[in-house]
Amino acid sequence: MRWVPTEVDLERHVIVPELDQNMDSPDKFLEDYVFWNTVVDVFMFIATALFLTDTQNPLKGLPGSESTPRRIVYRTVSLDDIKFVKNAMNTTINDVAFGMTQAGLSRYINRICSENKKDGGATETNNLPKSIRLRSNLLVNIRPAPGIQALADMMxxxxxxxxxxxxxxxxxxxxxxxxxxxxxxVRNAKAIIDRKKRSLEAFCTFYIADWALNLFGIKAASALSHKVISRTTMCFSNMVGPVEEIGFCGHPMAFLAPSSYGQPYALMINFQSYIDKMTIVLSVDEGTIPNPHQLCDDIVESLQIIKDAVLTRGLA
Structure with a gap:
């Protein structure tokens, strides 16, 4: 390997918006910049409903995945380790969970691509395709008031x-x-999540689905939902659990590991915290992912690698 001299055109890489220094309201400009994020996100949602699908990859299930049997596996890691990385990098628990999942999926897919090489094995570190479109469908509660409300008040x-x-x-x-x-x-995860926080995508997609339900009925709304879900690769969620020990029928609960099945995915990943633990739960179609325990291990090992990098660089 050697360096190849090339010319870099900064104008193609650095985009500086032209701002009116005498604008009436900087807050109004920021709001407009946010609706822009929303326009892009809603366009991607509509494009996905119509034609845009994720690229084929080792985690993407075949049509009919919602009817296949599932194997549910889990690993439990220390929530303190995730908080350690969070505090050192000035991020959130969501950012760390998302980042370690990106790392784990990358390790897993890279290994599969290496094993699938025609020469019977790979000697290169990076065996990934040049571009992979892999998206998760994330459900967001958009209620204006959180928590459990009285039925009489809601009616x-x-x-x-x-x-x-x-x-x-x-x-x-x-x-x-x-x-x-x-x-x-983790840095990339934070950038993605921060951008999504600045978008009104969840509100717009909710009203699109509600509009389809009221105008065309439940079948059309279900078909729209199924198309969007089936054209993405997986489902990802991170739920906050109890911070104190709870019991069930007089027995203390060791951990929580929620999951589900019936969606047109080959992979669902749920992060669930409980006291000082974080449980990672995978629901997989073994026809697509025959080694779910290895995928679980890749995600867990990624957290350890990220934590070691924080310690090595003295960021803590």
Missing amino acids: EKDAEVKWGNWIGYVLLPFTIAVREDPLDY
């Missing part, structure tokens, strides 16, 4: 919290890559 005409499900869709892109710096997985 009132002008109640702040309406009756029924208020769930929006967010298409969350996963970056599949082999990175020299393990911390880049």
